[in-house]
Amino acid sequence: MADMNFTGPEPDLQDLLAARPQLQMHAQDGLCLEDVPLNAIADQYGTPVWVYGAGTMRARFAALRDAFAAENVPMHIHYAVKANDHLAILNLFCEQGAGADVVSIGEFRRAIKAGIAAKNIVYSGVGKAEAELEAALAAGIGQINVESAEEVEMISAIAARLGVVANIALRMNPDVDAGTHAKITTGLAENKFGIAAEDIPALYARAASLPGVQVAGIAMHIGSQILSTEPYRLAYEKGAEMVRALRAAGQNVEVLDIGGGLGIGYQDEPGLNPAAFAATVRQVTHGLGVRLMMEPGRYLAGPAGVLLGAVILQKQAGKRFVVLDAAMNDLMRPAMYEAWHGILPVDASAFHAPATPADVVGPICETADQFATNRALPDLQPGARVALLDAGAYGAVMSSAYNARPRPAAVLVDRGGFELITRRQDVDALWEGEMIPAPRRA
Ligand SMILES: Cc1ncc(COP(=O)(O)O)c(C=O)c1O
Numbered sequence: 001m002a003d004m005n006f007t008g009p010e011p012d013l014q015d016l017l018a019a020r021p022q023l024q025m026h027a028q029d030g031l032c033l034e035d036v037p038l039n040a041i042a043d044q045y046g047t048p049v050w051v052y053g054a055g056t057m058r059a060r061f062a063a064l065r066d067a068f069a070a071e072n073v074p075m076h077i078h079y080a081v082k083a084n085d086h087l088a089i090l091n092l093f094c095e096q097g098a099g100a101d102v103v104s105i106g107e108f109r110r111a112i113k114a115g116i117a118a119k120n121i122v123y124s125g126v127g128k129a130e131a132e133l134e135a136a137l138a139a140g141i142g143q144i145n146v147e148s149a150e151e152v153e154m155i156s157a158i159a160a161r162l163g164v165v166a167n168i169a170l171r172m173n174p175d176v177d178a179g180t181h182a183k184i185t186t187g188l189a190e191n192k193f194g195i196a197a198e199d200i201p202a203l204y205a206r207a208a209s210l211p212g213v214q215v216a217g218i219a220m221h222i223g224s225q226i227l228s229t230e231p232y233r234l235a236y237e238k239g240a241e242m243v244r245a246l247r248a249a250g251q252n253v254e255v256l257d258i259g260g261g262l263g264i265g266y267q268d269e270p271g272l273n274p275a276a277f278a279a280t281v282r283q284v285t286h287g288l289g290v291r292l293m294m295e296p297g298r299y300l301a302g303p304a305g306v307l308l309g310a311v312i313l314q315k316q317a318g319k320r321f322v323v324l325d326a327a328m329n330d331l332m333r334p335a336m337y338e339a340w341h342g343i344l345p346v347d348a349s350a351f352h353a354p355a356t357p358a359d360v361v362g363p364i365c366e367t368a369d370q371f372a373t374n375r376a377l378p379d380l381q382p383g384a385r386v387a388l389l390d391a392g393a394y395g396a397v398m399s400s401a402y403n404a405r406p407r408p409a410a411v412l413v414d415r416g417g418f419e420l421i422t423r424r425q426d427v428d429a430l431w432e433g434e435m436i437p438a439p440r441r442a
Contacts, residue, residue, distance in 0.1 A: 011268040012376060013351055016342040016389065019268060022056040022303060023344070023389075031346040031387055036413045038308050038346050042385055045409045045420060047310040048326035050396050052084075052421075054092055054414035056304035057392075061096045064262075064296065067274035071282040076293045078122050080260050081107040083297025083393035084305070088412050088421045090114030093300065099142070101260070101295035105132040108141065118142065122257065122295065124171070124221065126192050133158050137166055143293075145171045145219040145257060147194055152207045159212030166212055169219040169257055172200055172242060174235040178223030178261065193221070200242060204251050215251070217290060218242055221259025224298060227272055229280040232258075236284040243288055256290040262299035266390050267340050272299070298393040305392025307331050307408075308346070311384045312363060320358040322380050327362025328369040329402040331388055331395050335368035342389035343372055345380060353378035360386075364403050396422075404430055 017023055022034055029037035034053040041051055061077070068075040078099040081090065085107060090100065091114040099120030100111035111121050118140040123133075126147045136144070137159055146152050146168045159166040173194030189196065195203060200218070207215045222235045236258060243253045258281065264271040285292060309326030333339035343360055345351050355376035362369040371388060380386065399407060406425035411418050 010376070011342070013344055013355065015268055016344060017351075019265060020303065020389065022053050023387075025348055025351055027348050030348050030385075031344055031351070033306060034413050035416060036418050038306070038387060039385065041411050041413075041418055042308055042310070042346075045411060046424065047308055047385065048324075048330055048408040049308050049424075050305060050391070050408055050410040050422070051308055051387075051418075052086075052089065052301075052305045052392055052410065052412050054304075054412055057089065057092055057300060058096060060300050060304070061093060061098065064274045064278075064299065065097075067278035068281070070275065071278045073278060073282045073285070073292065075278075075281075076291070078120070078293055078295045079300060080295045080297030081111055082397065084301040084395070085110050085397050086410065086421060087114045089301060090116060099293075101297075105129075105135050108132075108136050108139070112139070122219075122293065124219070124295070130154065130158065134162065137162055137164055142167065143216060143255070143257075144168045146207075147171050149195070149199070149203050149206070152203060152210065152213065156207075156210040156212035161212075164212075165214050167216050168207065168213050169217050169255055170195055170200055170203060170207070170215065171219040171221070172197055172239060174220055174222060174238040176222050176231050176235040176238070178226050178231045179228060197238060197242060201246060201249060201251075204246055205249070208251060217253045217255030217257070218246075219255075219257035219259065219293075221295060222261060224261045225263040226261040227263040227269060229272070229276050232261075232277065233280050233284060236281065240284055240288055243290060254291055255293060256285065256288070257293040257295065260295040260297050260299070262296050264298055264302045264390060264393075266342065271303075274299075300393075302390050302393035305390070305395055307388040307391040307395060309386055309388065311380045311382055311386070313382050314358075314380060319374075320356070322358045322360045322377065322386075324360060324362055324371070324386065326371075326388065326408075327364045327403070327405065328366065329364060329400045329405050330362075330408060331371070331391055332398040332400075333394055334371050335366070336398075341371060341391065343375060343377065344387050344389065345378060346385035346387060350378045350380065350384060364405075401425070401430055406430060 078101040079093040103125035119142040124145045171194040175189040309324040315321040328335040357374040360372040409424040410422035
């Protein structure tokens with residue numbers, strides 16, 4: 001399996017902290033997120049606990065918005081709900097002026113519940129069920145990004161039945177290698193996503209002839225955790241070429257949805273620079289005369305979150321294992337993608353203590369339940385707290401209750417204070433909805 005991780009030397013604890021302005025180490029209070037001590041949150045709500053910084057999310061949204069403003073490129077930002085679908089976070093991005101990108105009716109309903117208007121919601125995904133499409137259309141969804149000829153026919157039929165016209169875009173697969181992990185690349189011809197470029201003109205014409213759909217334009221999304229502007233440039237050039245070709249063929253093309261995928265620095269690789277990204281978008285789309293939309297998720301939410309855990313014990317077995325109360329069921333990315341997450345001790349004394357290699361693991365009965373291998377960390381006695389960094393995106397949303405582990409609480413830090421936004425799941429709630437059938441008689 002290809003490794004999405006940066007391959008340079010691992011950053012030490014000081015480097016990790018220095019690269020993250022949202023985190024501070026205070027001599028007395030220990031590690032803080034946006035100047036709020038993580039110890040205070042763990043004291044009140046226990047561990048493991050997700051902690052998100054509202055200021056960081058707002059700042060990242062503003063950085064992206066301002067980068068496009070500086071290039072004079074009007075951009076409609078649709079937050080990709082899949083990255084972190086908590087109502088409080090959707091509401092936060094809604095207040096910043098974001099729409100939403102959803103991939104299920106559940107995400108659609110979350111976005112609506114959080115205050116995002118249906119007309120500002122885009123529905124992506126390779127397999128939208130009929131009932132989902134019907135519900136989204138009945139609620140007045142703004143745009144559906146269509147991934148196949150079959151889906152165009154299905155949407156037109158549903159819309160005609162409902163007496164509405166569905167606003168759609170065709171998701172083009174630009175066959176570009178995003179240079180990211182094999183499991184999160186989506187823009188290669190061999191991937192299941194989108195419609196091959198050569199099939200777009202005929203499908204566009206077919207869609208334009210159907211009663212239930214109105215084709216607004218072209219959509220793309222080439223993958224996630226992309227760290228260079230080059231794959232974007234290649235993909236968007238193909239998108240712009242397609243817009244011109246369609247117009248030359250007499251089609252009306254108003255929208256270009258350029259997707260998401262902007263990468264962040266998990267190790268010490270620089271994340272994708274919003275200014276460089278915006279400049280690339282301007283260069284490729286300048287004069288194209290389209291309404292531009294984008295769907296970032298990880299970039300906005302990832303660095304704003306930590307998973308705060310505590311050490312259950314340190315085990316010596318040939319090497320040192322630090323066993324946490326957090327596990328792969330909470331933060332799945334290391335087990336699923338071999339993803340690297342920074343780990344910082346919360347106490348200042350531990351942060352400054354000498355570090356030696358340790359494997360950091362969870363208590364789940366799977367070898368894959370491992371957050372780090374040979375990581376330079378100080379001695380961490382039972383009860384010591386650690387923060388798993390950059391866990392704001394594709395963290396809690398991917399979690400499960402495997403090994404009958406209740407889902408952690410979540411806390412939002414904002415303007416110097418903090419508030420519970422998800423109660424820790426009760427153990428009893430784990431079997432809610434389960435039934436034991438009465439014995440069947442033969
Ligand atoms: C269609 C679509 N849009 C947007 C995103 C968001 O990606 P990211 O969180 O990498 O920005 C994804 C995720 O892969 C996606 O599939």
